[in-house]
Amino acid sequence: MTSFQIAAAAYPCQQYTHWDDYAAHLSRFVAEGAATGAKLLLLPEYASLELVSLLRPAVWNDVQAQRxxxxxxxxxxxxxxxxxxxxxxxxxxxxxxxxxxEAGHYLNRAYFFAPDGRHSHQDKIMMTRFEAEEWGIEGGSAGRDGGQAQVFETELGRVGINICYDAEFPAMAAAQARAGMEVLLVPSFTGSAHGYTRVRVGSMARALENQIYAVHAPFLADARWTYAIEAAVGAAAIYAPADPGAAQAPNGLPASGIVAQGEMNAPGWLTYTLDLALTREVRRDGHVLNARDSLRLPSSLSADVVRL
Known part of the structure; x- marks a missing residue:
């Protein structure tokens, strides 16, 4: 398949009284995304934490007890x-x-469902300080159940996931791109504009380096009732390498590297049709060939200190 429609959620946190309320809200939200014609829907990192509202209030601010x-x-x-x-x-x-x-060991896991209902998952590998130091969430690289970068073979093409902070490090997406990934999905949860910018810039860099699409879906929240969330900001967006390709088609990839972007902190779905032929052309005969040339860097590359 050379093109398909995708939808990235700017998902708004809710507070629930009953499980059925959560199920009804999520069902409506997913139905809205499906109604756009999208064949792949991306929800954000840790938006599941709105389920903390179904726990007793005494643990709403005790993140380790919540796990x-x-x-x-x-x-x-x-x-x-x-x-x-x-x-x-x-x-x-x-x-x-x-x-x-595993007993007593917690991972930040994104579950990826196929149209027939089967699922696999990608674990977050790089932990933020909050996750590691306060919450006790371990990186998937700890070698527990899962713990490596996955590339999902779908009817739409090969897709990978970098969960939030993972997108700020080149190695994971580079490994996935070498395995044929053409679309990188980046679900995020950032509590400030600073954090959102870090993930945004990281996602754009991964798209540039690997000459692929990167799709960013943020969690949105004003949830002062729980220390697990408090605040979450961002805008859904789709990024691509800033290179028109050899054909320089008038409807090719934008010079900004931003293919589509929603409004900041505005909930809803951002839908766009990804044209994989454009990114394939860039990788084949772009103005620069980042994906190819990155393979020329020696794995033992080091830097010498020169005194001036």
């Missing part, structure tokens, strides 16, 4: 997303979840 209690919601969440993927006949990346992969 084991959240596990009761995981089977229902997986069933719900599987049903929605089947119902709408599309690929669906669920909001990442603090999953207990």
């Amino acid at each position: 084991p209690l959240m596990q009761q919601f995981l089977p229902g969440m997986l069933d719900l997303h599987s049903r929605l993927a089947r119902q709408h006949g599309l690929y669906l990346v669920a909001a990442s979840f603090p999953t207990e992969a």
Whole structure:
């Protein structure tokens, strides 16, 4: 397939009283994304934390106590997303979840559902300071269940996921691109404009370096009722290498590297048709060939200090 429609969510946090309220809200939101004609829907990092509202208020601000209690919601969440993927006949990346992969060991896991309801997952590898130091979430690279970069073979093409902070480091996306990834999905949860900018710039850099699309979906929240969330900001966006390719088609890739972008902190879906022929042409015969030339860098490359 050379083109398909994708939708990135700027997903607004809700506070619930009952599980059925969550299921109804998510079902409506996914239905809105499906109604755009998108074949792949991307939800943000940690938007599942709105389920903290279903726990007793005494633990709303105790992030470590929340981790084991959240596990009761995981089977229902997986069933719900599987049903929605089947119902709408599309690929669906669920909001990442603090999953207990082994007893007492928690990973930030994004579940990726196929149109037939089956799912796989990508674990976050690089932890932020909050995750590691306060919350006790481990990086997937710790070698527990999962713990490596995945590339998902889909009917739409090869897709990879970098969860938020992961997108700020080149190595993971580079490995995925070498395995044939053409679209990088970046679900994020950033509590400030500073954090949002870091993930945004990282996503744009990964698109540039690997000459692929990067799709950014942020969590939005004003949830002072829980320390697990507090605030979340951002804008959904789709990035590409800033290179028109040899053909220099009038409808080619934009000079800004920003293919599409929603309004800051405005909830909803950003939908766009990705034309993989454009990025393939850039990788084949662009003004520069970042993806090819990066392979020429020696793995043992080091820097010498020169005194002036």
